[in-house]
Amino acid sequence: MASCYACTDVGRVRPTNEDRALCFAPGVCLVADGMGGHAAGEVASALLVQTVQSYLEAEARPWGEESLSRAVRAANTAILAEASQFPACEGMGTTATVFSYADDKGVWAHVGDSRLYLFRRGTLLQVTRDHSYVEGLVENGSITQAEARIHPRKNVLTRAVGVEKEVEIDTGSFEIMAGDTVLLSTDGLTNMVTDEEVASLLSGSAEDPARALVDAANAAGGKDNITAVVVKFP
Template structure:
């Protein structure tokens, strides 16, 4: 991937940033911790470190590798919680992406997202594992109502909460000029997909895209920490 950049900033409400990310060659990941003071920060950091270490320790990356990396992180976090009762309830989202030849591999748990921007269209690739996503799929709320729903922060699946974890994954064909965007709900929970699409349409430089989207989040009140990675295939 070319010109792949990331940025994580604390919001205007939170006292600490529980988001984490890494970018390494053609692999990147975003995590967003939960579990209150320290717990969420520990879970998200632990997950990023374990995922990165796992993927760097193997010679060949495929879709299953990304799933295994998240499962590896899940086991490590569950085991740590078992040893340290004060960390009970902590967990984290995780979305991991790797470019291999003309394929984009991904795996995810939680509500951090992967988008693809191609031919002026923005497509959400991952599906949120959240209460509001379930309500949306059941037809009980609209996409617009997700932004204000009182249960919008409740996850139905997270890394580090239970030993048995289902990880979503997939493989996409990509071509030169496609752009990817990974983010926590600090972006997607406050800024519409249409606005994200418009920024990617208007701005070619990925660092400037980050700055524009962060400005939008802060103008919207920055009720959560925000982490974004943008890269060009």
């Protein structure tokens, strides 16, 4: 049976935590990084998590890519409805990275710049693609990955949940192998901790690898909210 660890932290700079993380049975994990003025980002990420859980729990299993995609679309509708009712929430939105596993298969749905990684046999692979301005620059060759990490517009998203009536959602699946580890994280982790450091921590003996990753991001400065969900397969 897989072991799931989740940790979220406000970091060392931000006044509030707009990130959310959740693991619920059987075999679903998700992270969300909210955005918006006042406490609106907090509202958007909380609505995302609540709606996805409610939607999936009401739908027959097994949950496939389309199930996860429909759950994220339901959250998009819920966030837009909340924003239309409360002016202070206008313009809010959130990232969404959802992962579900059953038997030997993992499926995922993704919007924004939170990430899903697969750590297998000592190698860390980024499964999802960031929906961000700088990722577009990297893809067309304008800048390198190293330059993207320090680009002044690295936090500008090209897709988010709850911003427009229709949301484009990436989905995918992969076979789960014995000994695999899956990581879901917000950019508060990946902007502060290198892939090499992440791989080292995931391969280590930390009792709670999610907490260890968050602690590492805080030790590096904790400039944003930090969230990590780690799923270890025996």
